[in-house]
Amino acid sequence: MSRILLIEDHERMARLIHKGLVAAGIGVDVADRIDAAWTAVQQMSYQALVLDRGLPDGDGLVLLQRLRSSGVRVPCLVLTARDALHDRVEGLEAGADDYLPKPFAMDEMVARVRALLRRPVEFRALDPSHGDLTLQSAASVLCCGDERVTLAPAEVHIMLLLLRKHEEVVRRNALEAAAWGLSEAVTPNALDVALHRIRRKLVAIGSQQRIVNVRGLGYALREDDSAQ
Structure with missing residues (x-):
């Protein structure tokens, strides 16, 4: 939609x-x-x-x-x-x-x-990237090198925000708003489920990027040194 x-x-x-x-x-x-x-x-x-x-x-x-x-x-x-x-x-x-x-x-x-x-949308970077990741948002595809994985709509919006704010910690309510809109009611664990799925997909495509929980602040993309 x-x-x-x-x-x-x-x-x-x-x-x-x-x-x-x-x-x-x-x-x-x-x-x-x-x-x-x-x-x-x-x-x-x-x-x-x-x-x-x-x-x-x-x-x-x-x-x-x-x-x-x-x-x-x-x-x-x-x-x-x-x-x-x-x-x-x-x-x-x-x-x-x-x-x-x-x-x-x-x-x-x-x-x-x-x-x-129906018009083409030019909203900042169409395919934002960080580290070894590129998000082809129009196709709902997350890429790491030659590896690709399809994201669900909510996952696309979460990754868009995390990639654009990769130098910052993103608060939980901002991720929920990005994924499901400002007006839609969200179940308490919906974000946790979506983040779990994205984390599994990051591992599956061999990315060194991880979504980490910064206690008391929110979430951020960080490179996993142990994956090198």
């Missing part, structure tokens, strides 16, 4: 958009502020953004400009109550891919989001 981030602070509007997109088979996480959306985009691999301009902590275009400046090219649909031509131009110049003035029909919203999802 494709997953998008909806940045909308109006609770009723967010519920309606969420309901309509989920009914169309599109996974949706919701953020109501610029800072929350920025954090979510750093943790998750979204296929599209739906961004409201009027947010409590500023104009949504500020977030979009920051994302584009940092190299995030995920397609973005901008929502606004403003319908003037200069507002549309301003949004497109900030890096928006499409523009939808309020009020709108849900069918049109779904159609526009689906159109964005």
Whole structure:
């Protein structure tokens, strides 16, 4: 299932958009502020953004400009109550891919989001790597030299985050959010099961990278010296 981030602070509007997109088979996480959306985009691999301009902590275009400046090219649909031509131009110049003035029909919203999802996604490095590992995220394949193993969807998102943050310790809740979204309920041991499966796959393809538990902090990729 494709997953998008909806940045909308109006609770009723967010519920309606969420309901309509989920009914169309599109996974949706919701953020109501610029800072929350920025954090979510750093943790998750979204296929599209739906961004409201009027947010409590500023104009949504500020977030979009920051994302584009940092190299995030995920397609973005901008929502606004403003319908003037200069507002549309301003949004497109900030890096928006499409523009939808309020009020709108849900069918049109779904159609526009689906159109964005058909576009190629350039979200940081498409195939992140570290040490002897490369993740071909589009194919859900983890590679070590000539060895390859297929990952489940949640495992792909976990490895994406660990590879991108390989110099940092990643907290447990960040890995859970990456794997199952910000809105989905997660069973207490779901992450432990997923990490166990990934660790077995790392060994199976002969990687020297290991997922280690940094007590009290979270998880990190570390090279296993004993595997050399």
